[in-house]
Amino acid sequence: MDEEKATLHQYLRIRRADLLAKLDGLDEYAVRRPMTPTGTNLMGLVKHVAYVQLGYFGEVFGRPSGRGYPWEGEGAEQDADMWATAEETREEIVELHRFSAAHADATIEALPLDAVGEVPWWPEERRRPTLHTLLVHMTVETARHAGHADIVRELVDGAAGMSAANSNLPERSAQEWAGYRERIEAAARQAGRPGAPAGDG
Incomplete structure:
Protein backbone atom coordinates (compact mmCIF):
# COMPACT_ATOMS: atom_id res chain seq x y z
CA MET A 1 0.00 0.00 0.00
CA ASP A 2 1.46 3.39 -0.94
CA GLU A 3 2.13 5.97 1.76
CA GLU A 4 -0.71 8.34 0.87
CA LYS A 5 -3.30 5.57 0.85
CA ALA A 6 -1.91 4.11 4.06
CA THR A 7 -2.19 7.51 5.78
CA LEU A 8 -5.79 8.05 4.69
CA HIS A 9 -6.69 4.50 5.65
CA GLN A 10 -5.16 4.91 9.10
CA TYR A 11 -7.16 8.07 9.79
CA LEU A 12 -10.35 6.28 8.76
CA ARG A 13 -9.56 3.38 11.12
CA ILE A 14 -8.90 5.76 14.03
CA ARG A 15 -12.20 7.57 13.53
CA ARG A 16 -14.08 4.24 13.34
CA ALA A 17 -12.59 3.23 16.67
CA ASP A 18 -13.49 6.62 18.20
CA LEU A 19 -17.10 6.15 17.18
CA LEU A 20 -17.44 2.57 18.46
CA ALA A 21 -15.84 3.52 21.78
CA LYS A 22 -18.75 5.83 22.55
CA LEU A 23 -20.92 2.78 23.27
CA ASP A 24 -18.59 1.49 25.99
CA GLY A 25 -19.96 1.27 29.52
CA LEU A 26 -23.55 2.21 28.68
CA ASP A 27 -26.73 0.19 29.16
CA GLU A 28 -29.18 -0.65 26.39
CA TYR A 29 -31.40 2.36 26.95
CA ALA A 30 -28.50 4.80 27.01
CA VAL A 31 -26.97 3.63 23.72
CA ARG A 32 -30.37 3.92 21.96
CA ARG A 33 -31.74 7.01 23.66
CA PRO A 34 -32.54 9.93 21.30
CA MET A 35 -30.76 12.99 22.67
CA THR A 36 -31.73 15.69 20.16
CA PRO A 37 -35.04 16.84 18.66
CA THR A 38 -34.04 15.02 15.44
CA GLY A 39 -33.49 11.73 17.29
CA THR A 40 -29.67 11.51 17.22
CA ASN A 41 -28.53 8.50 19.24
CA LEU A 42 -25.32 6.52 19.66
CA MET A 43 -26.41 3.18 18.19
CA GLY A 44 -27.97 4.93 15.23
CA LEU A 45 -24.71 6.73 14.46
CA VAL A 46 -22.79 3.43 14.49
CA LYS A 47 -25.45 1.71 12.38
CA HIS A 48 -25.60 4.56 9.86
CA VAL A 49 -21.84 4.72 9.37
CA ALA A 50 -21.71 0.95 8.86
CA TYR A 51 -24.27 1.02 6.05
CA VAL A 52 -22.81 4.11 4.38
CA GLN A 53 -19.38 2.48 4.40
CA LEU A 54 -20.79 -0.70 2.83
CA GLY A 55 -22.21 1.37 0.00
CA TYR A 56 -19.18 3.50 -0.77
CA PHE A 57 -16.61 0.69 -0.64
CA GLY A 58 -18.95 -2.04 -1.83
CA GLU A 59 -21.53 -1.41 -4.53
CA VAL A 60 -19.78 1.74 -5.77
CA PHE A 61 -16.78 -0.35 -6.87
CA GLY A 62 -18.74 -3.40 -8.00
CA ARG A 63 -17.85 -5.27 -4.79
CA PRO A 64 -21.25 -5.85 -3.08
CA SER A 65 -21.09 -7.16 0.46
CA GLY A 66 -24.12 -9.42 0.22
CA ARG A 67 -25.78 -7.61 3.12
CA GLY A 68 -29.19 -6.06 2.63
CA TYR A 69 -30.11 -2.55 3.75
CA PRO A 70 -32.87 -1.69 6.25
CA TRP A 71 -34.48 0.85 3.92
CA GLU A 72 -34.96 -1.74 1.17
CA GLY A 73 -38.17 -3.67 0.64
CA GLU A 74 -41.85 -2.90 0.80
CA GLY A 75 -42.95 -1.02 3.89
CA ALA A 76 -39.40 -0.19 4.98
CA GLU A 77 -39.26 2.71 7.39
CA GLN A 78 -37.55 5.93 6.37
CA ASP A 79 -34.23 6.56 8.16
CA ALA A 80 -34.16 2.96 9.40
CA ASP A 81 -30.35 3.16 9.46
CA MET A 82 -30.40 5.99 12.01
CA TRP A 83 -31.69 4.05 15.01
CA ALA A 84 -31.89 0.54 16.41
CA THR A 85 -35.17 -1.27 16.95
CA ALA A 86 -35.83 -3.02 20.25
CA GLU A 87 -35.24 -6.34 18.45
CA GLU A 88 -31.79 -5.38 17.15
CA THR A 89 -29.06 -6.13 19.66
CA ARG A 90 -26.00 -4.05 20.35
CA GLU A 91 -23.90 -7.07 19.35
CA GLU A 92 -25.60 -7.19 15.94
CA ILE A 93 -24.98 -3.50 15.27
CA VAL A 94 -21.35 -3.66 16.39
CA GLU A 95 -20.82 -6.80 14.30
CA LEU A 96 -22.35 -5.02 11.29
CA HIS A 97 -19.94 -2.13 11.80
CA ARG A 98 -16.95 -4.46 12.06
CA PHE A 99 -18.09 -6.42 8.98
CA SER A 100 -18.52 -3.15 7.09
CA ALA A 101 -15.03 -2.02 8.11
CA ALA A 102 -13.46 -5.33 7.01
CA HIS A 103 -15.30 -5.21 3.68
CA ALA A 104 -14.19 -1.61 3.12
CA ASP A 105 -10.60 -2.44 4.09
CA ALA A 106 -10.51 -5.24 1.51
CA THR A 107 -11.62 -2.80 -1.21
CA ILE A 108 -9.14 -0.15 -0.10
CA GLU A 109 -6.28 -2.65 -0.09
CA ALA A 110 -7.24 -4.22 -3.43
CA LEU A 131 -11.08 5.63 -4.46
CA HIS A 132 -8.95 8.55 -3.24
CA THR A 133 -12.01 10.84 -3.21
CA LEU A 134 -14.14 8.27 -1.41
CA LEU A 135 -11.48 7.55 1.19
CA VAL A 136 -11.44 11.26 2.03
CA HIS A 137 -15.24 11.42 1.88
CA MET A 138 -15.75 8.44 4.20
CA THR A 139 -13.11 9.62 6.67
CA VAL A 140 -14.85 13.00 6.89
CA GLU A 141 -18.26 11.31 7.19
CA THR A 142 -17.04 9.06 10.01
CA ALA A 143 -15.31 11.94 11.81
CA ARG A 144 -18.45 14.05 11.56
CA HIS A 145 -20.57 11.34 13.16
CA ALA A 146 -17.90 10.59 15.76
CA GLY A 147 -18.18 14.27 16.71
CA HIS A 148 -21.94 13.88 17.01
CA ALA A 149 -21.31 10.85 19.23
CA ASP A 150 -18.93 12.88 21.44
CA ILE A 151 -21.70 15.35 22.20
CA VAL A 152 -24.44 12.73 22.56
CA ARG A 153 -22.31 10.73 25.00
CA GLU A 154 -21.62 13.84 27.08
CA LEU A 155 -25.37 14.51 27.21
CA VAL A 156 -26.10 10.89 28.20
CA ASP A 157 -23.71 10.50 31.13
CA GLY A 158 -21.21 13.37 31.16
CA ALA A 159 -18.34 11.35 29.65
CA ALA A 160 -16.40 13.74 27.43
CA GLY A 161 -13.42 13.63 25.11
CA MET A 162 -12.12 11.34 22.42
CA SER A 163 -11.62 8.22 24.53
CA ALA A 164 -10.90 7.02 28.04
CA ALA A 165 -7.22 6.68 27.13
CA ASN A 166 -6.96 10.11 25.47
CA SER A 167 -9.62 12.68 26.30
CA ASN A 168 -7.88 15.41 24.28
CA LEU A 169 -9.39 17.86 26.80
CA PRO A 170 -7.67 20.12 29.36
CA GLU A 171 -7.40 18.65 32.83
CA ARG A 172 -9.99 20.40 35.00
CA SER A 173 -11.92 19.42 38.10
CA ALA A 174 -15.72 19.36 37.99
CA GLN A 175 -15.70 22.70 39.79
CA GLU A 176 -13.26 24.18 37.26
CA TRP A 177 -15.38 22.93 34.34
CA ALA A 178 -18.45 24.51 35.94
CA GLY A 179 -16.61 27.82 36.30
CA TYR A 180 -15.37 27.63 32.72
CA ARG A 181 -18.91 26.99 31.47
CA GLU A 182 -20.24 29.88 33.56
CA ARG A 183 -17.70 32.25 31.95
CA ILE A 184 -18.84 31.17 28.48
CA GLU A 185 -22.49 31.58 29.49
CA ALA A 186 -21.83 35.05 30.87
CA ALA A 187 -20.02 36.09 27.68
CA ALA A 188 -22.88 34.73 25.55
CA ARG A 189 -25.49 36.60 27.60
CA GLN A 190 -23.50 39.81 27.44
CA ALA A 191 -23.08 39.53 23.68
CA GLY A 192 -26.76 38.72 23.30
CA ARG A 193 -28.01 41.82 25.13
CA PRO A 194 -30.31 43.94 22.96
CA GLY A 195 -28.24 46.74 21.45
CA ALA A 196 -24.90 45.33 22.63
CA PRO A 197 -22.18 46.47 20.21
CA ALA A 198 -20.09 43.80 18.53
CA GLY A 199 -16.98 43.09 20.57
CA ASP A 200 -18.39 44.77 23.69
CA GLY A 201 -16.33 43.50 26.59
Missing part, protein backbone atom coordinates in the same frame (compact mmCIF):
# COMPACT_ATOMS: atom_id res chain seq x y z
CA LEU A 111 -7.65 -1.07 -5.53
CA PRO A 112 -5.32 1.80 -6.44
CA LEU A 113 -6.22 5.31 -5.34
CA ASP A 114 -7.10 6.28 -8.91
CA ALA A 115 -9.63 3.42 -9.32
CA VAL A 116 -12.96 4.89 -10.43
CA GLY A 117 -16.30 3.91 -8.95
CA GLU A 118 -19.87 4.96 -9.63
CA VAL A 119 -22.10 6.55 -7.00
CA PRO A 120 -25.62 6.44 -8.48
CA TRP A 121 -27.09 8.70 -5.77
CA TRP A 122 -24.62 11.54 -6.53
CA PRO A 123 -25.25 14.21 -9.21
CA GLU A 124 -24.24 13.12 -12.71
CA GLU A 125 -21.26 15.49 -12.91
CA ARG A 126 -19.61 13.92 -9.83
CA ARG A 127 -20.96 10.40 -10.07
CA ARG A 128 -17.64 8.71 -10.91
CA PRO A 129 -15.20 9.50 -8.09
CA THR A 130 -11.88 7.81 -7.45
